[in-house]
Amino acid sequence: xxxxxxxxxxxxxxxxxxxxxxxxxxxxxxxxxxxxxxxxxxxxxxxxxxxxxxxxxxxxxxxxxxxxxxxxxxxxxxxxxxxxxxxxxxxxxxxxxxxxxxxxxxxxxxxxxxxxxxxxxxxxxxxxxxxxxxxxxxxxxxxxxxxxxxxxxxxxxxxxxxxxxxxxxxxxxxxxxxxxxxxxxxxxxxxxxxxxxxxxxxxxxxxxxxxxxxxxxxxxxxxxxxxxxxxxxxxxxxxxxxxxxxxxxxxxxxxxxxxxxxxxxxxxxxxxxxxxxxxxxxx
Amino acid sequence: xxxxxxxxxxxxxxxxxxxxxxxxxxxxxxxxxxxxxxxxxxxxxxxxxxxxxxxxxxxxxxxxxxxxxxxxxxxxxxxxxxxxxxxxxxxxxxxxxxxxxxxxxxxxxxxxxxxxxxxxxxxxxxxxxxxxxxxxxxxxxxxxxxxxxxxxxxxxxxxxxxxxxxxxxxxxxxxxxxxxxxxxxxxxxxxxxxxxxxxxxxxxxxxxxxxxxxxxxxxxxxxxxxxxxxxxxxxxxxxxxxxxxxxxxxxxxxxxxxxxxxxxxxxxxxxxxxxxxxxxxxxx
Numbered sequence: 001x002x003x004x005x006x007x008x009x010x011x012x013x014x015x016x017x018x019x020x021x022x023x024x025x026x027x028x029x030x031x032x033x034x035x036x037x038x039x040x041x042x043x044x045x046x047x048x049x050x051x052x053x054x055x056x057x058x059x060x061x062x063x064x065x066x067x068x069x070x071x072x073x074x075x076x077x078x079x080x081x082x083x084x085x086x087x088x089x090x091x092x093x094x095x096x097x098x099x100x101x102x103x104x105x106x107x108x109x110x111x112x113x114x115x116x117x118x119x120x121x122x123x124x125x126x127x128x129x130x131x132x133x134x135x136x137x138x139x140x141x142x143x144x145x146x147x148x149x150x151x152x153x154x155x156x157x158x159x160x161x162x163x164x165x166x167x168x169x170x171x172x173x174x175x176x177x178x179x180x181x182x183x184x185x186x187x188x189x190x191x192x193x194x195x196x197x198x199x200x201x202x203x204x205x206x207x208x209x210x211x212x213x214x215x216x217x218x219x220x221x222x223x224x225x226x227x228x229x230x231x232x233x234x235x236x237x238x239x240x241x242x243x244x245x246x247x248x249x250x251x252x253x254x255x256x257x258x259x260x261x262x263x264x265x266x267x268x269x270x271x272x273x274x275x276x277x278x279x280x281x282x283x
Numbered sequence: 284x285x286x287x288x289x290x291x292x293x294x295x296x297x298x299x300x301x302x303x304x305x306x307x308x309x310x311x312x313x314x315x316x317x318x319x320x321x322x323x324x325x326x327x328x329x330x331x332x333x334x335x336x337x338x339x340x341x342x343x344x345x346x347x348x349x350x351x352x353x354x355x356x357x358x359x360x361x362x363x364x365x366x367x368x369x370x371x372x373x374x375x376x377x378x379x380x381x382x383x384x385x386x387x388x389x390x391x392x393x394x395x396x397x398x399x400x401x402x403x404x405x406x407x408x409x410x411x412x413x414x415x416x417x418x419x420x421x422x423x424x425x426x427x428x429x430x431x432x433x434x435x436x437x438x439x440x441x442x443x444x445x446x447x448x449x450x451x452x453x454x455x456x457x458x459x460x461x462x463x464x465x466x467x468x469x470x471x472x473x474x475x476x477x478x479x480x481x482x483x484x485x486x487x488x489x490x491x492x493x494x495x496x497x498x499x500x501x502x503x504x505x506x507x508x509x510x511x512x513x514x515x516x517x518x519x520x521x522x523x524x525x526x527x528x529x530x531x532x533x534x535x536x537x538x539x540x541x542x543x544x545x546x547x548x549x550x551x552x553x554x555x556x557x558x559x560x561x562x563x564x565x566x567x
Contacts, residue, residue, distance in 0.1 A: 012472070013379055016371060016374065016375050016379070017375050017379055017381050019371060019375075020368075020371055020372045020374075020375040020376070020387070021375075021383070021387065023368055023371075023372065024372065024387055024390055024391070026416065027436075027439065027440050027443065028390050028391075028393045028394070028440075028443075029390070030409055030415060030416065031397075031402060031405035031406055031409055031440070032393065032397070032405070034405050034408050034409050034414070034415065035401060035404075035405050038408055073314075076310070077310065077311060077314045077315075079307075080306075080307040080308075080310040080311045080314075081307070081310075081311035081315075083303060083307040084303075084304055084307040084308040084311055085311075087299060087301050087303075087304075088299050088301070088304045088308075089299075090304075090308070096311070096312075096315075099315055099319065099320070100315065102319055102323075103319060105497065105544075105547055105548065105551060106323075106501065106544065106547075107500070107501025107502075107503065107520075107521050107524075107540075107543060107547075108399075108501065108503055108504070108521070109501070109503050109521040109522075109524050109525055109540075110326065110501070110521075110524070110540045110543065110544065113326065113524060113528060113536060113537070113540055114322035114323060114325055114326045115322060116528055116533070117322075117325045117326055117328075117329045117533055117537060118321070118322055118325045120533070121531070122531060122533055123325075123533070124325055124328070124329075145318070148318055149318055149319065149322070152318060152319060168299060168301055171301050172300060172301065175300060175301060175302075180302075181302040181303050184301070184302075185303075206396055209398070210396075210397070210398025210399070210400075210401070211398070212398060212399050212400040212403075212503070212504035213399065213503035213504050213521065216503075216504075216525070217525060217528060229398075230398050230399075230400035230401070230504070231400075233400050233401065233404065234400055234508075237404050237508070242408075245404055246404065246408075249398075249400070249401040249404060249405070252397075252398045252400075252401050253397060253401055256393065256396040256397040256398065256401070257396075259396045260389055260390070260392055260393060260396050261389070263389075263392065263396075264385075264388075264389040
């Protein structure tokens with residue numbers, strides 16, 4: 001660290017560190033801290049009661065259900081998309097890669113709205129749905145669709161650069177040795193990409209459980225039926241039930257902190273296997 | 284092995300022998316079409332319903348125009364703040380070693396991981412005049428939460444990681460030779476920063492700011508809790524879309540949505556074009 005010993009560097013350095021630390025404390029640590037402070041404002045018993053309320057339990061279960069459907073769907077898609085993009089050359093490949101990133105460029109509200117326009121009461125497919133007695137929007141399928149949309153690129157954009165970097169040599173070797181497609185996937189490719197895959201699934205899950213804007217548009221806002229945790233938080237907050245709102249929020253904040261911790265460990269250990277979150281979307 | 288296979292089929296060396304192309308491409312295209320492309324096409328279709336006159340009438344509505352002014356203006360202001368602060372944070376995290384650096388570095392991604400509704404109610408509690416931070420400013424007669432300043436706070440929160448995470452790798456790769464050369468030529472530290480370091484980082488800062496701006500335009504969850512949501516003053520475009528949907532004005536909501544999409548694509552396109560021109564000018 002030769003540059004640190006240059007004369008006169010001490011004060012400016014500590015001033016900058018203090019500024020950055022203070023800013024991050026004010027903008028990042030304080031919001032996180034106040035979630036737990038407000039959740040426990042009336043004691044541990046009130047906190048526990050808020051989380052044990054039947055509507056809270058229903059919201060937690062619904063959030064888990066939606067994520068349990070959306071994340072595996074996007075994982076299968078991510079694996080298929082990265083396989084064909086990373087292992088093969090074909091025309092339109094860059095267009096496909098760009099389109100996969102598209103949901104990241106769309107406001108969450110619009111991500112939910114597109115399904116209302118398709119399946120809503122005055123939507124394009126409303127007559128078809130009515131004829132078959134199906135309900136998608138303002139019901140659980142709409143929540144799943146909106147969540148799938150906003151978390152669409154997470155797994156694919158982790159795996160594409162990773163698999164491109166690994167090339168096709170090992171798969172070709174396995175093929176020559178007589179392996180079938182599924183054997184290659186299971187015994188060669190999946191072990192090679194497992195950390196990148198897990199990282200993508202982790203981020204996908206965090207976003208799926210925390211999504212608010214997109215699901216708020218497609219949810220019927222029926223307490224206990226179509227309110228996921230973020231929507232339930234909003235409902236409690238608007239009723240000035242602060243302990244309740246922040247108690248449920250504290251669970252999502254814990255999920256966020258756990259995601260960050262695991263993510264940091266991944267980035268330390270498997271630096272080559274993970275792509276940054278903020279790759280500019282390509283147009 | 285690769286070479287042997289390529290020689291064996293020299294005519295189509297690019298054609299892969301690996302199985303599964305048709306099936307995986309089929310799944311990817313089908314899923315992409317069903318989940319993303321058809322719904323977005325429905326959006327454009329719904330927006331086109333009222334015709335040109337209807338589109339213009341919707342966008343010229345004073346409430347809609349005001350929401351666009353609020354969203355663009357505050358997202359831009361937040362991007363400027365994030366450009367400056369993000370540069371300092373990235374600088375500190377890359378160039379200095381101090382206790383707690385790892386923790387701060389991991390914390391930078393918090394806005395990506397924290398659900399927006401949680402961020403929204405936390406910021407509202409923090410910046411209300413009864414909150415830790417809002418209470419301090421309230422003593423000087425400055426209200427933050429439930430005013431346009433609340434939107435600014437939320438968008439700074441949401442956008443900060445974009446600049447930090449774009450600048451960090453560029454700063455880490457920056458050669459020290461140029462700075463050392465400038466130092467031996469008698470440049471002051473400020474001169475070195477503004478004439479040597481900043482020009483190298485500027486493309487990264489601008490990229491991060493554009494990403495933060497695009498994200499800020501569409502942000503909903505963290506904003507609506509601290510905004511106050513007064514039409515014409517602190518009502519953002521995504522909220523207006525939700526209001527129109529609640530009123531079953533699907534066409535109006537779709538028109539505003541398409542206008543927003545066009546705006547954010549234009550930003551990303553300009554960004555890519557800018558990077559392309561910058562790369563060409565530097566001959567890399």
